[in-house]
Amino acid sequence: MDIRSLELFLDLSRTLRFRETSRRCHLTPSALTRAIARLEEEVGAALFTRDQRSVRLTPDGVRFREYAQRALEEWKAFMADLRQESPLRGEITLYCSVTASYCVLPRLLWSFRQRYPEVSVTLRTGDAEHGIVRVSDGSADAALVPVPERVPAALDLIPLQKTPLMLIGPVRRCPLQEELAAGRPWTQLPLILPESGPAHDAIKAWFRSRKIKPNILAYVSGNEAILSMTSLGLGLGFVPRLVAEHAPKSIHVRYLDDGPELKPYIIALCTRRQSKNPAVPALREVASESSEPEE
Numbered sequence: 122m123d124i125r126s127l128e129l130f131l132d133l134s135r136t137l138r139f140r141e142t143s144r145r146c147h148l149t150p151s152a153l154t155r156a157i158a159r160l161e162e163e164v165g166a167a168l169f170t171r172d173q174r175s176v177r178l179t180p181d182g183v184r185f186r187e188y189a190q191r192a193l194e195e196w197k198a199f200m201a202d203l204r205q206e207s208p209l210r211g212e213i214t215l216y217c218s219v220t221a222s223y224c225v226l227p228r229l230l231w232s233f234r235q236r237y238p239e240v241s242v243t244l245r246t247g248d249a250e251h252g253i254v255r256v257s258d259g260s261a262d263a264a265l266v267p268v269p270e271r272v273p274a275a276l277d278l279i280p281l282q283k284t285p286l287m288l289i290g291p292v293r294r295c296p297l298q299e300e301l302a303a304g305r306p307w308t309q310l311p312l313i314l315p316e317s318g319p320a321h322d323a324i325k326a327w328f329r330s331r332k333i334k335p336n337i338l339a340y341v342s343g344n345e346a347i348l349s350m351t352s353l354g355l356g357l358g359f360v361p362r363l364v365a366e367h368a369p370k371s372i373h374v375r376y377l378d379d380g381p382e383l384k385p386y387i388i389a390l391c392t393r394r395q396s397k398n399p400a401v402p403a404l405r406e407v408a409s410e411s412s413e414p415e416e
Contacts, residue, residue: 130157139171208238214261215230215244219345225388232410233407245260250267250317252266266388268280286384288357295354298354311338312335313340314358315359319384348364351374
């Protein structure tokens with residue numbers, strides 16, 4: 122079995138969706154299915170059970186996932202050992218949200234590439250709240266994440282940028298806009314909240330402290346989805362101002378002045394403290410040079 126097969130297996134074991142993994146790994150679903158079938162044949166056991174509705178790891182699949190994670194980690198460490206000569210060579214996998222990829226990552230990546238031009242970079246995007254999991258399970262060497270209340274002991278976080286968490290509403294004429302114009306309190310209007318992460322926790326804590334039961338229309342994954350749904354007039358939302366300022370031109374939202382004062386949203390570089398990839402401490406060093414959060 123080759124390293125690529127292990128990478129495909131590990132990605133599928135996280136997503137449990139053939140279509141999503143095929144998109145993330147730049148394969149057709151049928152090609153991914155064939156690759157997993159070949160791997161199962163090599164292993165001599167079924168690694169997944171699947172039907173029309175779901176995909177699940179088998180008990181053998183869970184055991185093989187542990188092996189695959191160790192094998193991939195050792196492969197990266199071995200390749201890094203072969204490239205110890207100066208300048209630093211190797212590869213590093215970064216994970217961040219789409220918005221962070223063009224409004225936070227460029228400065229960090231530019232400095233890193235200027236200093237270590239021979240390190241190849243793989244960038245994967247997704248919901249920011251999933252970054253800590255990606256680093257913890259080894260699918261990414263580093264991630265840009267919102268700083269949580271509690272940081273796992275095995276991880277290291279370096280703050281890069283601070284931005285306020287803002288209450289936003291629609292600009293277009295819609296029933297929600299008319300209710301705002303009529304003076305109805307925002308706490309009584311439908312809300313679109315992040316399904317997890319520090320923003321979710323901060324907003325729910327604010328309502329609990331005031332003994333207010335919020336009118337929650339939906340919990341969604343990703344700030345970009347909150348922007349889109351708010352722009353359509355489906356509900357009010359909470360997003361970091363940095364995200365709203367970099368929204369696509371098709372998104373039309375405005376800040377509401379009477380929103381609550383919440384803890385700022387701090388974006389940090391997340392890595393494993395004991396990573397075997399020599400490019401990781403190099404990236405941490407670059408990040409530390411601009412580690413003070415900015416307004």
